[in-house]
Amino acid sequence: MSDFVKEIEKPSRFVHSLARNVETIGAGQPQYKIRSRAPLRLGLAGGGTDVSPYSEDYGGAVLNLTIDRHAYTFIQPSDDWKIRFVASDLNINEAFPLDMEAIQDTRLPLHAAVYRRMVSEFGGGRPLAITVRTSVDAPAGSGLGSSSALVVALVEAFRALLELPLGPYEVAHLAFEIERIDLKLAGGKQDQYAASFGGINYLEFMAGDRVIVNPLRISRSVQNELETSLVTCFSGISRSSENIIDQQRQGMTEKKTSTLEGLHQLKSDAIEMKQALLRGNIMKMAEILERSWLAKKETASGVTTPEIERMMMAALDAGALAGKVSGAGGGGFIMFLVPPEKRVSVIRALNESGGHAEDLHLTTSGAESWICPMQNL
Incomplete structure (x- = not known):
């Protein structure tokens, strides 16, 4: 568990208001949706040096910028007390009983991994009856960091849902851990930090998971x-x-x-x-x-x-x-x-x-x- 995770109070006080939000479905009470988005990126130079063990042994450096394509996440209470994962761009719609083990059998591993991590670490382990819907403005395998941007958008939506005090560094690091450690997907670190911070950035990657984001002031x-x-x-x-x-x-x-x-x-x-x-x-x-x-x-x-x-x-x-x-x-x-x-x-x-x-x-x-x-x- 990361140090910043240990410092956050669990479960969040917002879990209780979320429960009230879920319980009012059908009772005529106001409901709300959480929306989030994270930008995709172009790498100008240095891509590959953010991948371990190079970044650990020599230190990596990447210059990238974000563009007007995004990954989106929409979260709302489900009306049937199920966990629902929907990828609109992939035409995948899944429903699971309100059980953390049930989501193991999914065609949307990124959705399930973020749900599992956020609920387990920040929601007291209590399954939430919500629909998590996503879409991305680029096909899978685009080379624009779309998968990582999607994970960042998912983490950011859950951050808002659970009212977590996470800044862009923490959101990026958590997204990195979910992809590279929890799911064991190959890759580096630049995509998560680009999506979390946005803009034109010079990124430095060092041993011990140290990352420095240097926003460039360009006229x-x-x-x-x-x-x-x-x-x-x-x-x-x-x-x-x-x-x-x-x-x-x-x-x-x-x-x-x-x-x-x-x-x-x-x-x-x-x-x-x-x-x-x-x-x-x-x-x-x-x-x-x-x-x-x-x-x-x-x-x-x-x-x-x-x-x-x-x-x-x-x-x-x-x-x-x-x-x-x-x-x-x-x-x-x-x-x-x-x-x-x-x-x-x-x-x-x-x-x-x-x-x-x-x-x-x-x-x-x-x-x-x-x-x-x-x-x-």
Whole structure:
């Protein structure tokens, strides 16, 4: 159990008001829903150095930013005294009896893991008859940190539901523990912290689970130029990052030269990319992005594919400055830096090559939640 968990009073005083909220169903009393959302992210540089054991042995550094795609969670009392998990975007709807053991048999392990952890540690272990509904603005395996953003949105919704005194660091760390420890899913730490904090951040990862989030103060004109220079393209391939991350971790553990040299370069690129961004030097950022993509391909096989390389060439031929796959690689979204004047041409070329390209908008807000009276909807 984390130190911050030990300091929180259990069970929360809000469990009693939640019980009253559940018990008034059908009695004509006011009801409410909890809503939350957490943004998805693009990694500009350093991705992979946030994965243990590299971050433990050498210290990791990542520069990323959040975009106008989100993971959403909606919680409300269920009207049949069951535990319900719904993933609207996946068309999955599950119902379980009011029993913590019953949710083991689920097709939505992220929902169940967050429910189990939050109720067990902060709700006195008392099962709650609620419906937990989610949706994500990106397909699974997108490389935009969508799974972690979903876990952050779930944790944030339960934080609001149980009135827990958790800040963005605690929400991110708890989401990390649920994914990487409780569910034993392969991956690093950057996605949870990006989703929890939002904005443009330089993240440092150190031994002992120490993470420092450095929000970058970027002028409005530089932000506008960066936003107008970014293009994303969905490759059409939803991939599991687990195999690639396992290869990288094996290379780290075995001190494989190509893996370590690639990761050292990615870390150095994150530091240099931060300086280029602070100066508003998009051309320098593109130079670093190209170098990072070459280094990333050295960390594991499967990072790139013939389809990805074909789309890369289509974008570069249309005027893009540089590109790389977002996330671990193997599919998902590809991001490009382009001259703003050529953005439309690059998007057209990518779409003609079989991708789904579009521009994007940056966001400054991280995970957030709010309460909505049910009778208003």
